[in-house]
Amino acid sequence: MGTDQIRRWESGALAHAVTDPFGQGPLPWLRGSENYFDDTGHVVPWYVDHVHSPGAIDRAIDRTAPRARDRRAARVPGPRSADDVHRQIKGFTSASAAAPGEAIDFRITVDPPQQFSVDVYRIGHYGGDGASKITTSPRLSGIVQPAPLTADRTVSCHHWWLSWRLQIPTYWKLGAYVAVLTTADGYRSHIPFTVRDTHPADLLLVLPDFTWQAYNLYPEDGRTGASLYHAWDERGRLLGESEAAVTVSFDRPYAGAGLPLHVGHAYDFIRWAERYGYDLAYAETRDLHAGAIDPTRYRGLVFPGHDEYWSAPLRRTVEGARDSGTSLVFLSANTMYWQVDLAPSPSGPDRLLTCRKRRGPGRSALWRETAPEQQLIGIQYAGRVPEPRPMVVRNAGHWLWEATGAEEGDELPGLVAGEADRYFPRTSLPEHDGRILLAHSPYQDAEGATRHQETSLYRAPSGALVFASGTFAWSPALDRPGHRDERVQRATANLLDRICKRV
Structure with a gap:
């Protein structure tokens, strides 16, 4: 060859x-x-x-x-x-x-x-x-x-x-x-x-x-x-x-250099969070799927990167955590889009991951066709973003934007990138005691049509906060050379400090 x-x-x-x-x-x-x-x-x-x-x-x-x-x-x-x-x-x-x-x-x-x-x-x-x-x-x-x-x-x-x-x-x-x-x-x-x-x-x-x-x-x-x-x-x-x-x-190496394709998103968040002294525990989605960790022991769950595939047990666990008062932080987009099942392999439990997508009979593998992801996250996947575009600040008087210097309508360059989420008016929202959109950003899709990205925050009846950035570019803006944005860093600190009761 x-x-x-x-x-x-x-x-x-x-x-x-x-x-x-x-x-x-x-x-x-x-x-x-x-x-x-x-x-x-x-x-x-x-x-x-x-x-x-x-x-x-x-x-x-x-x-x-x-x-x-x-x-x-x-x-x-x-x-x-x-x-x-x-x-x-x-x-x-x-x-x-x-x-x-x-x-x-x-x-x-x-x-x-x-x-x-x-x-x-x-x-x-x-x-x-x-x-x-x-x-x-x-x-x-x-x-x-x-x-x-x-x-x-x-x-x-x-x-x-x-x-x-x-x-x-x-x-x-x-x-x-x-x-x-x-x-x-x-x-x-x-x-x-x-x-x-x-x-x-x-x-x-x-x-x-x-x-x-x-x-x-x-x-x-x-x-x-x-x-x-x-x-x-x-x-x-x-x-x-x-x-x-x-x-x-799961019983195989990762392709190429041996690291997952989207691993950088998680590493960006980790570097930033450890620099500022946040008290972190670590787990994988399989741990929550299998019930190996009780998420209600934590003030918040942070999903730092592209997190597109979820099982039903994983979703139930995360929803239960929210309903018990544990906040949720989604720092990417296209979260919980496909539903998967796990099965054992000869090496142990939960080593095979199946997603049937649209092939063959049976239930759809798209979460939104049975239980839309917006009912947990507050927004949901809208599509790909061919070229990075600015994130346009909305509701700049909200505490998330406090001390960031961001004003209403300000544009944060390159912060809408990769894939984007938005609010779907015809899809039901989760129960909430308050909800707000913190960005509303236009971009053109691959066909040239104008679409919008949105960033969402709501408070569940339990008191838990649920934040969704609605873009791939949020975690890289925390600590990636060439992508750092001080306003996103401050906004993320405002959110985590409130969840961790630092303020």
Whole structure:
């Protein structure tokens, strides 16, 4: 298979970039010593995929520390991103979330067989570095694992042998972690996982692992990979949604660099929230689906990123939390659009995710055709935004906009992007004791028609606040280089401070 074809598939973004202008985003940047030099002599941080265009290289250089840029002439070899064609190193965890004192099992394939190591980072602010190295594995012996199993476009690697077991010390902080896998000959991949617990905290951050897996096209090899959006035909052409998988497995690596396509949204929020000292606990959507965590123990649940796929048990749990007084914060758009079911695989419960969408008999998989998402969120998905547009402030006298400097009708550049939500007048609203729209922003859809994005806040009868940003661009505005907006930062702090009883 030619080099051009490999490059076409190694990024993980070919099929889905149109729905998320931020892609995987600037994944956590680390100190200059963690940067490496690619084979052209340019310095590149670890979170940048192996780049091929001069423009991409220059952008990577511009984001590095000055002392790292000064070393660009050293021309030392550095890691290269593994791809899904050669599978130089790829892996996944048997359980993507565990508590301190428990273990995480890693299943990893290495081709050709050789030693490899695992560096474990925790995502956070860390003085602007974005992550901190927590531990490094011993040198491990890598093997070539069997080829992925496929059945009706469902790809699974549950039969891979155990490669490494990480016993999580009891003193580790809760949070979002990334395992960075590196082979002896310099290939690199990533595996995300979560350290969570049921300890009390002000806010529970919910990572959208349902949606992450729905978009996962592993393996992006032009033959066998499939997501809920795409698959390949026998000629290596990318097929659309009508030919995609109906069921996807958690028992497989993430495509490309090994990180979920939309993971940057969550990392943007985490860096910002930890910088300002918010008391966070961590969970995944599967934890709430399975009842592993009681969300009513928290003042608020934060859904930081693209969170499109929800199961019925997950929705019931979140609605129950709201009705018990726990506030809800939705920092993206297109939330809770598709309904999914979970089933066990040979490796354990809730390892298979099914979304039948519009194919075949039975109930619709669209939430809005049975129980519209607006009845929980207050607004719902309106459509894609082809080009970023300004968010237009509405009701600027509301406490959310306090101390932001925003005036009525002000435009916040680029804050309506990716996908947008709005209020649907013909769809019933949730019960509320007060409701307000805080942005009303025009944009043109792909056909050139004028549409509107809206940002919503309501107070449930229980006293819980439910906020929905209605745009993909809110979390990146908190702490992403080139996207930060002080008004969004202040507005988010106003909201969380009120939920956490800081004011």
